[in-house]
Amino acid sequence: MQWAGSRGLRTVVGVASVALMAGLVAACGGGSSGSASDTVYFGVSGPKTGPSAEYGRLWQQGFDLALDQINAAGGINGKKVALKWEDSQSDPKQTVPIATKFVGDKSIIAELGDFSSPASIAASPVYNRGKLVQYGFTNSSTEFTKGGDYSWSPSITLDVIEKVNAEWVRAKAKKVSVVYLETDWGKQAFQFFQQFAKEQGIEIAYSSPILPDSQDFRPVLIKGRDANPDAFVHLGYGPDGALVVKQLRDVGFNGPFFGGQNTPQFIDLAGSAAEGDIVNGVFSPADTTPKVQDFVTKFRAKFTTDPGDFNVYAYDAVNILVKAAKYGGATRDGVLKGLREIKDFDGIGLNTFAFDQQTRRPDGVKPIELVLQNGKFVPAGSK
Incomplete structure (x- = not known):
């Protein structure tokens, strides 16, 4: 019943050492990279195939709705926002080379993913040595953000x-x-x-x-x-x-x-x-909060179905990184600055928060109790 993860979470022997070696190669990626084009890119390391592909599908819906709204509102300081996806299957053996590729791609200003905590943890040395923010928005392991100053997560910990x-x-x-x-x-x-x-x-x-x-x-x-x-x-x-x-x-x-x-x-x-x-x-379509109902209405209009937690995680993640980039600049350094200094992040599944600068996670965020009634998860105690 946990907040995030993957069925393919088994520890892969040797992944950590591979990540360290890849990180040395990636270190030349630098911290101030950004795109000089009219498009700002975020890299996504996540499952599109394999046992966890369903989560990648749900992510994509959340990303798509967020990008529709962000770009209709002018993107980041007039630049369009887009994603560069790499299918990791949430496998630690694949997330390391993906991280090396993203760090080497100067147009990518931050990374989203991976789905499972072990898959993200394996790649953390690469992102941290390459000074590229790794935003593990579904990583609930308490170990994830210990990877370094560039590993961040809004996820509720185990x-x-x-x-x-x-x-x-x-x-x-x-x-x-x-x-x-x-x-x-x-x-x-x-x-x-x-x-x-x-x-x-x-x-x-x-x-x-x-x-x-x-x-x-x-x-x-x-x-x-x-x-x-x-x-x-x-x-x-x-x-x-x-x-x-x-x-x-x-x-x-x-x-x-x-x-x-x-x-x-x-x-x-x-x-x-x-x-x-x-x-x-963190979310139920039955929540009557105006911001939630506005999101649900727009999601239903686009996908003809109700949204769930993993749609919300992805939607919120893109919006948070975009807000950070608008504040600090559409560069790797700018995203990091925004995450460090903004005090009023929020989302559909998150109340207003600032990141704790030691843990690089939000303070005081707790899950809500959901009960399956007539084929839908609703807040406990609701009728």
Whole structure:
């Protein structure tokens, strides 16, 4: 039920050393690069194919709507804003050469991505040595922004996510079974959940890692069911979450489920098995706030569907980097200056904030509790 990540999160041996070597090559990229043309470019490292391609599709919708509005309003000081995409499949082995390419492309003033935290972390040395802002807008690992002064993220971190997750679980259960992705990200999520579950007095009767690419989780789920939990907690993503909840119902567990993600893919794949599911998120189309309803109306008009969290993450990310570039200048140094000095960033999924200059993340941002009702995620407690 986590805020961001990828099924392809397994640590790749040797990636870090490759990144360091690539970073040495990329260091000559310089910090003041910018385009002399009539177009300002951001690089996007993200999944367009592979297991996480659905997230890239959702990103693209958010990017497209943002760029429509930004360019209709004059772009950045009269220059059009555009993206240069590279398909990483959210694979750490691919994000490193993509980072080297972006750092070497003087027209790119900042980078967006990658989707999973490990994929972004692998490339961080390249971006930091090349002095190109790496804006990991879906990277919830607490380790991501430790990569250096050029690694930034608005994402809610796993420690915050799992603290509120445990609070929500405690409202419905005293005893739970937990499955989590067998990845660095999944292990960190479980460690935090385990810590906060203990503080909340929640007994973890059974826990087990699950392989991201598995299609049959029933042997593990049967053991979790037989531990007689009040609820089941899944720490993972949309595709695996949908399989978990469907197979849970197949093996006879009908209690509360906390897991999956606020994505159309999860809702479609899980079907009625996920009714009542609780996830954390930053957005719901049911939010009556005027800025949210304006965004929802424009998104529906363009794509004939409701937006979800990952559309919002992408939409907000482009707008934040554009605001930084307008403030500091449409250069690499200018984007960094904007991120450091602007005190009133905001977005559809974010209240007004400034970046903490030590962590390079927003202060005080928390997820909201969403419940799946009649095929749509709505804020908990709404009718």
